[in-house]
Structure formats: structure tokens, C-alpha cells
Amino acid sequence: MTNTCIIRTETNTLALKGKKLLGTHGIRAETARTDAAGGCANGLRLPCESVGEARDILLRGGIPVLTDEKTERGKR
């Protein structure tokens, strides 16, 4: 089973934009809700091995990325 990670974005809309952007670079991600920052947080769920590349792509695409990533073992 592959570990998945969540990259946090500021909003659900930016998560959706990020998902599309990552898709154009061959990285499959899904929008996610997380309990980070006390709840009602948004982000992208993707394979942990893609996190570094994905963060770079998102930042280059003007999508702010928050630092508190979360790892979910064995999901996906």
C-alpha cells in the first residue's frame, strides 16, 4: 500500500486549481478536507513520493502551499 500525503492549500478553489495543474504534469491528486489548523481545512491528497515535485509545481503556478503536510499511511 502506498502512503498518501496531504498538501494544504488556502481554499477549496485553490485545491481544485492545484489538482488540475498537477494533472498537466502527470501527478494525480484529489481534493481533500483535513482537520489541520483546527478543522475545515482544504488540500490535495497525493502519493507522498510526489509531494516535493508537487509543491514546486504549485508554487510556480501561483498557488500558495501551507507547510503542515499530513501523512496518511496505507490509504489510496
Add this chain to the structure above:
Amino acid sequence: MIYLDNAATTFPKPLVVTDAVSECLSDYCGNPGRAGHALSVRAAEAVYSCREAIAALFGSDCPENVVFSGNATGALNLALHGMLRGGDHVLISGIEHNAVLRPVHAMLGEGVTYSVYPASPDPDEVIRGLEKRLRPDTRLVVACHASNICGIVLPLAEIGAFCEKHRLRFVADVSQSAGKIPINIGEIGADAICAPGHKGLYGPPGVGFVLFGDKYRGENGKKLRPLLSGGSGSRSKEAEMPPFLPERLEAGTLPLPAIAGLEAGIRAVAAIGPERLAEYEGELAAKSADGLGDIPGVRVWLPGLVRENGIVLFTADGIPPEEVARRLDGRGICVRAGYHCAPLAHKTVGTPEGGAVRASFSMYNTENDVTALLEAMKEIVSER
């Protein structure tokens, strides 16, 4: 029935719009952006897809700068309230709809003041009018792109350049031109363009939008003051609205079925081509204006401009406009009479007390509709 009130709202809608609304209601009408379950996610993706279609239509690569509202009035209130503060002076054109005049007038109590600059298709005349009214405290210019009563189309690019030169914000009301006249938000230099979904974009009533310019990207969204505050689906523990667009300005549940229908409408318009639609509707308007102008006792206002946005404004000697509209309705023809929520525009055109009658066309009208209008007006005038 012959429907010639398309400047109020287009009817009928393309079947793809009806289907999109129906599919949304029956298959995926969850609450977008509020949860991680499948229905909410699909709903959010539908909303985002419509944001993309709107951004693309107006040459923006910022779908997140599309903020949904209930209609164009909501969009204009949102933009004006977001940008203006007490002490600011605003310049609004002589063809503005009450959707601009009334919000700005209501802000007098907050210390906002406004002046009206002359509306004209001549760019030089418009810029001269703006320069004459420019004050040290002027902060914003509003321009109605295409009038909702006549063919006056304001030169947005020139107004945008004027605003850039004088460091003014620029709000364009494209309610009547969206879907007919190509508009690129970057090329016209607008801070915001506002439109309804249910007119030239053929969406259902219930949704409008503001597309904000690049300068409001990211955390710059917090420069905009929210008109409404409430649930946004994010940062729920915080008492303030989030700083990022669109969530900053979208409090409460979005009208998902209308948004789904709007996207279908935009794609239908794009498939045909806005210019082609404008040409077709302009041709019907021109034939109407020519025919009406040939009827003794009927006056067409600004007949030389009717091709610009497919609207014909006319009056009949001795018959009040609402009475003309009532008699046309009795013959199965839907038009709108009065001031069309645009007293400034009527003053600019110079219509008499009571306003005028407006016939406005869409892609679904035909030359037979024009013929029926002309025959009906001949009868009505002969009844005097």
C-alpha cells in the same frame, strides 16, 4: 408567443442549459466546498469548471478570481462595496443601470460621492468627460459597456487606459455585452467585470459573477471588503472571512444548478461565436428599426446604433409606452416599456416622460418575429 425582451433575460435557453440544470439537480447537487464526500467534491468541481469557463471567456488565467453572486446587481454591489471607502469619489457613466447608480447613491451615507460623465460611442468625448470630472479624491470609474436600452457601447479600452494613467480602479458592467462583444479583462485594464449569467450567456436566472483582475490574486483578495459575511467552508474557527478569492466574497451556499446551467450556456455561446451572435441579432434589430421608422407616428431612438447590441428603442406618438407594450402583449409579443431600470440612460438618449418601448433580440428570434412586430405596431398606431 414572440419573445422580444431578451435584454431583460434571454428566453428560451439552449437545451444543453436545461439538461445541465436537470442533471445537476438529479445527480450531484451537493454543497460545493463544504465537505470531503463524493457529492460535495463533484459539486465543487462543477463550480470550478464554470469559473474556468468564465475566466477563459474574458481572457483571464485566474479562475479563482471569479466570484459568484445572485445576479449582475449582486456582482456590481459586491465589486463597488469591496473597493470603495468613505471619502472616495466615483465616476459613473450616463448609461449606467440602477444596479450601479443605486449602490453608489446609497454609499453617500458612508461618505462616498459620485459624478456622472457623458456616455458616447466616441472615445474622445468620453475621455474628455472623464477628465473634466476627475478630482483629487476620485478613486474609481464605472463603465456600462453596452447600454440596456440602446446601441451606445462605451470604449472600455480607452477608459481603462485613462484609469491606469490616473491610478483609478475600473469596474466594467458587461451585463448586456457578455456573450456578444469579445472582452479581455487584461486588454481593457479592468479591476473587475460584472455580469449576469442569464442574458447573453444564456444561463438560468439565479447567478451572476464578478471577475476580478490579476491584482487581487492570492492574499491581495483581502483588499476587498466583503459585502456579505458567513460560511465559506474554510477557516471556520476564524471570525473573519478568509483573505483569498473567491471564498472571501462568497458567503453561504452557492446556486449550484444555476452555475451548472451557466457553464453550459457559456459553452453554447462559445461554440457559435459571440461575434456571430451579435451580427445576427444586430441584423434583426436593424430590420426592426428600419421598419418601425417607416411607420408614421413611430419614432426609433438612436436608429443608427441598433446593430451594436441588438436593441431597438421606440415610442409611438400619443400612446404611452406601457400601453404600447400592453397592446403588443395582447398580440402575443413580449417587449418591455418604461425606463428599464436605467433613468440615466433614458436621460442621455432623451426619451420623453414615461420612457420608451424596448425590443431586444436573441439567437432564437427570426425575421418572422420582426415582421410580426412591424405588423402589430402598424395596427396599434392605427388604433389611436
